[in-house]
Amino acid sequence: MFFEGTLAWSDILFLLRGAVVTIAITLAAVGIGTLFGTLFGLIRAGAAWWVSSPIGWVLDIFRSVPLLIQLVIFNSFNSMFRLNWPTYVVACICLGVYAAALCTEIVRSGVAAVPTTTRRAARSLGLNWRQEVVSITLPIATRIVFPSWIGLALGIMKDTSLVLWIGIIELLRSSQIVTTRIQEPLTILAITGVIYFLMSFPIARLGARLEKRWQIQ
Amino acid sequence: MSYTFQWRPVLESLPDMLAGAVVTLEIATLAMAIGTVLAVLLALAKRSGGKTLSGLASVWIETARNTPALFQIYMVYFGLGSIGVGIDSYYALLLGITFNNAGYLAETFRGGFSAVPETQVRAARSLGMGAAQTIWHIVLPQMLRAVFHAMTNQMVWSILMTSLGTIVGLTSDLTGVTQQLNVMTYRTFEFFFVAACLYYLISKIFTICARLFAWRLFRY
Numbered sequence: 001m002f003f004e005g006t007l008a009w010s011d012i013l014f015l016l017r018g019a020v021v022t023i024a025i026t027l028a029a030v031g032i033g034t035l036f037g038t039l040f041g042l043i044r045a046g047a048a049w050w051v052s053s054p055i056g057w058v059l060d061i062f063r064s065v066p067l068l069i070q071l072v073i074f075n076s077f078n079s080m081f082r083l084n085w086p087t088y089v090v091a092c093i094c095l096g097v098y099a100a101a102l103c104t105e106i107v108r109s110g111v112a113a114v115p116t117t118t119r120r121a122a123r124s125l126g127l128n129w130r131q132e133v134v135s136i137t138l139p140i141a142t143r144i145v146f147p148s149w150i151g152l153a154l155g156i157m158k159d160t161s162l163v164l165w166i167g168i169i170e171l172l173r174s175s176q177i178v179t180t181r182i183q184e185p186l187t188i189l190a191i192t193g194v195i196y197f198l199m200s201f202p203i204a205r206l207g208a209r210l211e212k213r214w215q216i217q
Numbered sequence: 218m219s220y221t222f223q224w225r226p227v228l229e230s231l232p233d234m235l236a237g238a239v240v241t242l243e244i245a246t247l248a249m250a251i252g253t254v255l256a257v258l259l260a261l262a263k264r265s266g267g268k269t270l271s272g273l274a275s276v277w278i279e280t281a282r283n284t285p286a287l288f289q290i291y292m293v294y295f296g297l298g299s300i301g302v303g304i305d306s307y308y309a310l311l312l313g314i315t316f317n318n319a320g321y322l323a324e325t326f327r328g329g330f331s332a333v334p335e336t337q338v339r340a341a342r343s344l345g346m347g348a349a350q351t352i353w354h355i356v357l358p359q360m361l362r363a364v365f366h367a368m369t370n371q372m373v374w375s376i377l378m379t380s381l382g383t384i385v386g387l388t389s390d391l392t393g394v395t396q397q398l399n400v401m402t403y404r405t406f407e408f409f410f411v412a413a414c415l416y417y418l419i420s421k422i423f424t425i426c427a428r429l430f431a432w433r434l435f436r437y
Contacts, residue, residue: 164287
């Protein structure tokens with residue numbers, strides 16, 4: 001029939017372009033999240049309770065409210081304060097804050113897993129706090145929490161699918177656009193699923209392997 | 218800032234939003250209950266099923282864990298819809314979350330199974346317990362202890378995931394009701410802020426209850 005389309009190579013390219021957007025947002029959000037997560041995690045692990053627990057409480061809010069609602073609220077700031085930020089920026093910041101909230105707890109648990117005696121030994125050898133954190137605590141903690149950090153990054157990658165709600169054309173949204181042309185939702189969704197799977201599964205496997213290998217030593 | 222907050226329409230429709238919260242809890246609980254049963258079956262299939270069975274379980278678990286939850290819901294809503302299985306958005310959401318929960322919980326339970334040493338099972342059997350008795354009195358209590366925390370987290374995820382229903386057109390859960398009200402009034406921030414507070418309250422109340430329950434259940 002005249003109106004019927006078949007899956008063309010350009011459709012696959014369109015989907016892959018969506019996947020690139022998904023990856024770009026993931027990288028930005030995980031970058032922001034890791035930076036602030038490390039900062040807050042170190043504070044949470046080391047500071048007095050009256051500094052640590054308010055930070056923990058505020059970050060916990062981001063983990064207890066659906067991401068979709070956070071996105072809508074962040075996006076509404078745009079019109080409320082007349083910021084005129086592009087939706088990409090809104091998505092990256094919102095996902096970044098969410099990632100930071102998750103990453104803080106990961107970093108905190110990693111720092112807490114470094115033996116206090118090791119840290120004290122470093123300090124008594126004359127390292128100051130910054131030196132001790134950079135060259136003793138963080139290297140050990142990184143090894144401990146790296147698998148969970150991979151899990152976090154993959155979780156954020158999957159959560160980027162929600163940004164379609166505020167109008168960004170990422171992988172899942174582009175699959176819908178292709179579907180409106182070809183009218184074969186199942187095929188297109190299956191291809192989309194395979195793309196997501198290929199982006200996530202190898203890294204998840206790598207994380208699991210590293211976890212196992214680093215546990216033995 | 219030239220924006221004026223208007224909270225009155227939100228307060229007036231608070232009963233509707235609370236009714237939505239009940240639907241949210243209902244979907245989350247159902248998805249969790251069915252998901253748990255399926256997860257036990259998946260974990261058992263992966264542990265002791267034949268090649269086909271454990272392969273199928275692996276496909277389920279890896280798909281659930283390596284694709285977005287929203288994709289899974291789309292797959293049920295649009296994917297199954299296109300092959301003639303028309304499912305309304307409530308059941309699409311329920312099925313999608315159940316599929317996701319089952320995949321994640323199966324992995325948890327696999328860890329939980331190995332938390333109970335095989336020797337204990339053999340000891341129980343040699344003391345004269347039947348297979349069912351062994352599972353009920355020896356394996357399950359210890360397993361529950363090992364997986365309880367992860368299950369609590371999954372339930373919170375389950376509650377938060379129900380918000381995705383609105384993307385496939387569900388209007389009766391908390392996010393759906395909020396979105397309907399938002400479309401009618403354009404008070405986006407106010408409505409979604411209150412919805413966020415409600416979600417926060419729901420997940421906190423659940424977490425506290427679970428902690429109290431665990432404290433009662435697991436002390437000895």
